Amino acid sequence: MKGKAEVIIGAQWGDEGKGRIVDALADRVEVVVRYQGGANAGHTVIVEGEKHVFHLLPSGMLYPGKTCVIGNGVVVDPDQFLSEIGELRERRKDKARLVISESAHVVMPYHKIIDEAEEKRRSKGRKIGTTKRGIGPCYADKVNRIGIRVGDLLAADTLREKVIENLEIKNLLLTRIFNEAPIPFEEQMEKALAWGQQMSPYIGDGAAIVNDALDKGRGVLFEGAQGTLLDVDHGTYPFVTSSSASAGGACIGSGVGPTRIDRVLGVAKAYCTRVGEGPFPTEELGAVGERLREAGGEYGATTGRPRRCGWLDMVALRYAVRVNGLGGIALTKLDVLTGLDRLQVCTGYECEGKLYDILPPRLPGAENLVLHYETLPGWSEDLSGCRKIEELPVAARNYVQFIEEKCGVPVVLIGVGSGREQTILSGL
Numbered sequence: 097m098k099g100k101a102e103v104i105i106g107a108q109w110g111d112e113g114k115g116r117i118v119d120a121l122a123d124r125v126e127v128v129v130r131y132q133g134g135a136n137a138g139h140t141v142i143v144e145g146e147k148h149v150f151h152l153l154p155s156g157m158l159y160p161g162k163t164c165v166i167g168n169g170v171v172v173d174p175d176q177f178l179s180e181i182g183e184l185r186e187r188r189k190d191k192a193r194l195v196i197s198e199s200a201h202v203v204m205p206y207h208k209i210i211d212e213a214e215e216k217r218r219s220k221g222r223k224i225g226t227t228k229r230g231i232g233p234c235y236a237d238k239v240n241r242i243g244i245r246v247g248d249l250l251a252a253d254t255l256r257e258k259v260i261e262n263l264e265i266k267n268l269l270l271t272r273i274f275n276e277a278p279i280p281f282e283e284q285m286e287k288a289l290a291w292g293q294q295m296s297p298y299i300g301d302g303a304a305i306v307n308d309a310l311d312k313g314r315g316v317l318f319e320g321a322q323g324t325l326l327d328v329d330h331g332t333y334p335f336v337t338s339s340s341a342s343a344g345g346a347c348i349g350s351g352v353g354p355t356r357i358d359r360v361l362g363v364a365k366a367y368c369t370r371v372g373e374g375p376f377p378t379e380e381l382g383a384v385g386e387r388l389r390e391a392g393g394e395y396g397a398t399t400g401r402p403r404r405c406g407w408l409d410m411v412a413l414r415y416a417v418r419v420n421g422l423g424g425i426a427l428t429k430l431d432v433l434t435g436l437d438r439l440q441v442c443t444g445y446e447c448e449g450k451l452y453d454i455l456p457p458r459l460p461g462a463e464n465l466v467l468h469y470e471t472l473p474g475w476s477e478d479l480s481g482c483r484k485i486e487e488l489p490v491a492a493r494n495y496v497q498f499i500e501e502k503c504g505v506p507v508v509l510i511g512v513g514s515g516r517e518q519t520i521l522s523g524l
């Protein structure tokens with residue numbers, strides 16, 4: 097890797113394979129930092145046939161001698177955190193040192209209840225299909241300046257004040273608006289103090305660790321969660337998550353200045369998927385979608401929901417190149433396209449007589465959108481054993497080249513299977 101500080105982001109709607117890319121690149125760096133999102137993420141890493149799904153822990157956890165940081169921009173569900181680290185320890189795979197920033201916000205039980213209750217109240221067409229992990233309500237409290245931070249769990253007096261302040265409002269909301277049971281103060285307080293005790297060995301200054309590593313010339317990977325089109329500012333609002341999933345979030349969420357970032361790598365599938373509600377122009381509801389879902393194993397790593405599937409959308413990908421300042425693309429799941437005679441790629445949206453080759457600021461409804469597709473020949477060869485670009489069949493190489501030409505950035509890594517070694521490094 098040329099860059100010392102490299103941001104890995106999802107260039108589509110999440111689940112692009114960020115976890116496996118971070119795992120593949122982590123041996124070259126000293127620190128891996130998660131900087132936004134929470135346990136809504138599900139990052140799959142498969143090593144020697146053993147599968148790990150990381151929700152809160154960075155995907156560098158399997159490497160001895162590395163440091164993994166949960167940055168200030170992440171929202172941390174303590175129960176999820178403790179069960180995830182406990183499970184990893186049981187499997188003897190908690191190899192890296194782990195530090196949680198004391199400024200990261202805590203997802204409280206009421207956030208999860210409110211997340212679910214708000215989703216239930218939304219009318220048809222307005223539902224987001226959240227993961228019910230309390231993400232939106234927790235970030236709302238952060239921005240509203242009443243959030244509880246990880247560091248607060250270590251200071252009983254401050255914690256008490258904050259829990260009282262929050263429960264006063266939350267219990268009114270729960271009982272009067274959402275018809276839910278109130279949360280008893282003592283019970284919540286006890287739980288929060290116990291979290292603090294159990295988490296204290298991990299709590300520290302995340303920003304200092306990341307900056308110190310860079311000062312010493314060591315490499316850092318910034319592991320994004322979700323994807324550009326789920327970004328709260330740049331995604332398909334309001335059908336988005338509540339954090340900055342695009343590259344800009346890496347600085348805010350880890351405490352590193354923008355001038356320190358060397359390169360941004362966008363992870364994109366060779367086709368598209370989306371889980372949850374919201375616009376997905378190239379979605380294929382028929383046989384093609386079903387074929388991609390089955391061949392790609394497209395079921396959510398966090399919720400198990402079937403993912404919506406469709407053809408590669410270059411209009412959306414070009415947008416991701418722009419919004420993130422991508423220097424390269426890691427193209428995953430190329431192997432999944434094997435066996436399809438013809439591959440379609442969307443290269444333009446037509447709306448009210450105007451042609452867009454990059455996502456417009458406001459996406460019109462599907463009924464007002466005409467999609468322009470180009471068709472490329474498919475291939476029938478199994479790609480899973482390919483390790484060099486020259487080993488790919490010509491049609492697969494042409495497909496990759498087509499993507500590079502249409503979005504103006506090189507494809508630097510290709511995934512041909514879910515295993516750690518099933519990658520082709522073409523320009524890293």
Ligand code: GDP
Pocket residue numbers: 106110111112113114115116137138139140141142392393397427428429430431432510511512513514
């Ligand atoms: P993330 O959230 O971006 O880390 O992605 P997920 O882990 O949610 O989903 C990606 C899925 O695709 C996981 O099941 C991975 O094991 C799998 N995967 C990743 N890259 C490849 C690839 O190149 N080929 C195949 N066949 N599977 C892949």
Ligand code: IMO
Pocket residue numbers: 106109110111112136137138139224225226227228229230231232320321322323326335336337338371372373397
């Ligand atoms: P990774 O990191 C795919 C989607 C949800 C929903 C919307 C808002 O594994 O790529 P939230 O619970 O965040 O309030 O839900 O965002 N979503 C994801 N989709 N991958 C993810 O994470 C996602 N995290 C959230 O399905 O549509």
Ligand code: MG
Pocket residue numbers: 110111112137138139140397
């Ligand atoms: Mg995922």
